[in-house]
Amino acid sequence: MTEIRGIYTLWLREVKRYVRDRARIVSSFVQPLLWLVIFGSALSALVRISIPGLTYQQYIFPGIIGQTLLFTSMFIGISVIWDREFGFLKEIMVAPISRFSVFAGKLLGASTDAMIQGIFVFVLGALLGITSNPLILGEALPVMILITFGLVSIGLTVASFMQSLESFGLIVNFINMPMFFLSGAIFLIRGPGVPSWLQIVASLNPFTYAVDALRTVILGGSWQPLYPLYAELLVVTCFDLAMIAIGTWAFGRRK
């Protein structure tokens, strides 16, 4: 019970901090807007997606939701570094709750923040007419949550090893960018003309499975999944569990 209240209070803290930070909320909405509207419409003139019944914008829409989850989740790790800089981390670390609970509280709080942004992109897509069925959000939501846990865990793990904000930013971008570009979020990674090395690298990227699962759920019948949906969700779940285990360990290191 103590552990659950501890997790709850750490979650509540993250959400309160997020909701009170107006600048962060506004700026976080701008990026997906740029991708969907500018990138999406400009490139749709150049890129012809060889899938009947799908526009480029529709194709990248699940990818952009995934991207928002990826970038937000990873960069939320920065809050761990802030907490350490401002000393607040000591208050948590000395509290009589387990390291797992500390990690879980942070994970759930950060995931909530990321999910709020992911949902916003969805709403944006509905408003722009990219998705014709807004109710599909109900099906997409569990997949989005599943994706977010693993990604937030990467960010928190990286942050617990980093000493400065600068090095955190560098490392996270170093992980983010390949994960994003080699996942099929904004271009096809399978089909005629796709180099085989790209197909191999993409198949090693856990984010590929996440994006494809999201795309399968959101686009429904007009999208041919890379792998069966259950297999993709299994890969994402295993990835989550592994990252949570690593993150808990990284948080619990005591000198």
Added chain:
Amino acid sequence: MENAIETSELTRRFNGLVAVDKLNISVERGEVFGLLGPNGAGKTTTISMLCAILKPTSGTAKVNGFDVVKQDMQVRKSIGIVFQDPSIDDRLTGRENLYMHANLYGVPPGEQKSRIDGVLKLVELEDRADDLMRTYSGGMRRRLEIARGLIHSPKVLFLDEPTIGLDPQTREHIWSHIEGLRKAHDVTIVLTTHYMDEADRLSDRIAIMDYGKIVASDTPAALKETLEGDVITVNTKEALKLSSVVAGTEGILRTNVVGNALELTVRGGKALLPRIVEAAAKSGIFIESVSLREPNLGDVFLHYTGRAIRVEGGEELHGMAAIQRRSIK
């Protein structure tokens, strides 16, 4: 009755540097124990080990009867800590910080409100409790942290440099809160400081720490007594002559002429003072004024370590404290 804190050969090394060296201290229940020493003496490292944040390299310590390594959860539950550096969330209000702490320490939800109101009253922050912490002054933050450390009714409260970097009025304010604490709560307090006046005023017992070792430990009064060195200052135009007159008198340890003043370091100053005045009168020396000063803890520190305490600002961290602080994840 069992002591609140017992350490046995407690040692911590950082890459070969010995920060705390075979420390043996015991703190009785209900007392205020002052750990006095310059920055880098190993005070914060000691506290970190007692709070189960830092693992000892060797040796053991028991806090409230719990081993700091094997029973770290029980240790954490039974103690409160006010860290040397701020450790509050400044994006939350004072009250929100307190509720978070209550939840982290498993205070039953039904009791949280009354306890939080109680500690806020103790540190006189009731009217600012719902403001964001970032609008608080340094002294108010400190008081809120002290309040926070008490919410879960700890048996031992650690105060690591509670008034570092604060102005004199605020320090006075915090001291009176700490004194009030002892009356209101049945709590043992371990206080670290490099301020002599703070240790002297608040502590029942003081351990002087330097280079990771306890060099002396006793009540403030007893520590000062062991010096046997009252300082008598006699202001007279004939200081030199007086110096030769009193030379050889039993109890005078050292004489020193500074301009028109004779400074005597003596044993039993109160008894010796009239003798010196008599001797001066017999020799026809006119004394303008006389003063007698008891040794302060600064003299005690100087006596035991052979150097004056280094009082440094709160911003810069030196020595092991700095290394250790940054290593807490």
